[in-house]
Amino acid sequence: MNPTAKEGSMMLNKTLLDLYTDYLVSSFSLVTATGLSELVNGQYSHDQITRFLAQEEYSPKAYWRCIKPVLRQIEDDNALLIIDDTIEEKPYTDENDIVCWHYDHTKSTNVKGMNLVNFLYQTTRETGQDVSLPVAYEVVSKTETVVDPKTQKTKRKSPISKNERVRQRLTILRFHNQIRFKYVVFDSWFASKENLTFIRHTLKKHVVCALKGNRTMALSEQDQLAGKFVQVSVLDIPPQTTCLVYLKGIDFPVVFTKQHFTNKDGSHGVLYLVSSDTALTYDQLTNIYQRRWHVEEFHKSLKQNAALEKSPTRTTTTQKNHIFAAMLAFLKLEMLKFTTTLNHFALKHRLYLKAISTCFKELRMLKHAHQVLNFNISA
Numbered sequence: 001m002n003p004t005a006k007e008g009s010m011m012l013n014k015t016l017l018d019l020y021t022d023y024l025v026s027s028f029s030l031v032t033a034t035g036l037s038e039l040v041n042g043q044y045s046h047d048q049i050t051r052f053l054a055q056e057e058y059s060p061k062a063y064w065r066c067i068k069p070v071l072r073q074i075e076d077d078n079a080l081l082i083i084d085d086t087i088e089e090k091p092y093t094d095e096n097d098i099v100c101w102h103y104d105h106t107k108s109t110n111v112k113g114m115n116l117v118n119f120l121y122q123t124t125r126e127t128g129q130d131v132s133l134p135v136a137y138e139v140v141s142k143t144e145t146v147v148d149p150k151t152q153k154t155k156r157k158s159p160i161s162k163n164e165r166v167r168q169r170l171t172i173l174r175f176h177n178q179i180r181f182k183y184v185v186f187d188s189w190f191a192s193k194e195n196l197t198f199i200r201h202t203l204k205k206h207v208v209c210a211l212k213g214n215r216t217m218a219l220s221e222q223d224q225l226a227g228k229f230v231q232v233s234v235l236d237i238p239p240q241t242t243c244l245v246y247l248k249g250i251d252f253p254v255v256f257t258k259q260h261f262t263n264k265d266g267s268h269g270v271l272y273l274v275s276s277d278t279a280l281t282y283d284q285l286t287n288i289y290q291r292r293w294h295v296e297e298f299h300k301s302l303k304q305n306a307a308l309e310k311s312p313t314r315t316t317t318t319q320k321n322h323i324f325a326a327m328l329a330f331l332k333l334e335m336l337k338f339t340t341t342l343n344h345f346a347l348k349h350r351l352y353l354k355a356i357s358t359c360f361k362e363l364r365m366l367k368h369a370h371q372v373l374n375f376n377i378s379a
Contacts, residue, residue: 016044016052017325024307024329026351031310057317058324060136064177066328067135070335071121074131075180079123080208080288081135081173083166083186084295086302088309089113096316097141100156105189114319115140117165119173120295121181129341132294132334134302134327136173138165139320166190167198174203181205183277185292188212193249196276200252206277208288211247213272217256218246232256232272240282245274253278259286298330301344306330 023036033049090099090113102115119136142156160168173179184199188210199207213233218224224246237243237258245256255278259271273289280288303309306329311322333344340347366372 013052013056016049017328019044020049020052021325021329021332024310024326025305025332025348026355027307027310028352028355029310030312031307032312053313053318053321054315058321060172063136063324063327067133067331068177070331071133071135071179074123074125074133076123077180077182079121079181080183080185080291081170081179081181082120082122082292082295083117083184083190084120084292084299085115085117085140085162085189086299087111087113087115088303094314096319097143097156098139098316098319100142102140114323116323117162117169118295118298119169120298121179122291122294125338129338130294131338132298134298134330135177135179136169137323137327138162138169139323140165141316163190163192163195166195170199170203174205183208183275183288185209185289187292188272191215191274193247196247196250196254200276206275208273208275208277208280208285210289211272211274213270215272216248218248219243221246221253224248233270242280242282242285244278247274252276255280255285257282257285259289301333302326302330305333305344305348 019040020036023039024031027035033046033053036049037044037046087102087104089111091111093099093112095112098114099112101110101112103109104111117138117140118134121131121133121135123131125131140158140162142158144157144159145154146157147153148155170184183206184203185208186195191209191211196207196209199205211232213231215232216229217232217235218229219235223229229248235245235256235258237256239258239260242255242257244253246253254274254276256272256274259273261269261271263269271289273285275285275288306326308323308326311319311326313319313322330344333347336347337343342350367374
């Protein structure tokens with residue numbers, strides 16, 4: 001292939017990527033190569049779109065190049081980097097390295113699907129508008145098979161753990177991409193001592209996270225040296241206050257609090273929160289962790305508004321490229337939110353009403369042109 005042809009091929013991919021992500025945003029059902037081809041009146045054939053998804057796997061570097069210009073516009077030294085994973089269930093898709101069985105801690109069971117570890121950059125603009133940008137993501141790939149010692153059945157396994165993936169990606173975001181942020185925020189599933197130590201000592205950033213009730217801590221440095229630890233769940237402190245504690249296995253103090261809340265069913269719950277930023281007050285600590293909810297909103301919008309869950313792709317390459325495109329489709333919705341002040345669901349509703357309006361007008365024209373009966377009902 002000559003240089004000119006190669007450049008043309010790259011331009012075609014960029015054009016198709018823009019077209020495909022627009023299709024994901026505007027679609028309300030399954031997204032298919034045939035559907036997109038028909039939508040653009042055959043400007044791109046089914047085969048061209050299929051090859052676009054199947055030829056080359058889009059890399060994390062390519063994703064970073066796409067989102068970097070937007071991120072640089074809204075970067076803030078006090079921003080949060082929120083980490084969480086989600087599973088896109090695929091019960092009827094053939095199993096492979098990424099569509100396989102993963103433990104879903106929200107359901108306390110294994111489910112079949114794709115497991116994504118997401119890194120959401122969250123900040124607030126001068127206008128007071130919240131901004132959430134997925135700056136990176138990791139697709140959990142289980143390429144190894146092992147025998148379960150309890151059941152003696154073979155199962156898939158990833159060569160590296162999610163926590164290792166998190167530390168590797170944070171290294172890239174912090175030192176290679178040089179993203180500006182102050183806090184790394186996550187729930188108790190990522191609150192390992194390795195992650196906390198890595199974030200504080202290697203990244204030189206602060207962590208805000210939840211802890212499980214069986215985690216142990218010392219109430220003073222002397223207790224820590226003497227090995228006197230108590231469980232988080234039994235530590236009694238006054239409501240809406242904090243105290244300085246030393247987590248077992250962690251060589252720096254953290255500020256600790258208990259946040260009491262009432263569930264929708266009326267039951268009572270307690271959230272155990274810590275931060276390496278020992279200057280945080282109760283209100284500051286709980287407010288920062290409250291902002292972690294943006295990652296749940298991101299997951300919901302990614303699946304429902306950016307068509308992550310609507311792809312019929314079958315191979316690992318096409319599945320990963322669809323994920324890549326869905327992330328960029330979410331980015332487009334977030335950018336539209338800046339200028340329209342409409343949230344993602346309101347934007348989709350606006351598109352839906354426009355589509356229904358167009359369909360309704362077309363139907364009325366067809367009825368008139370073909371003199372279809374108009375009902376005249378009288379009493």
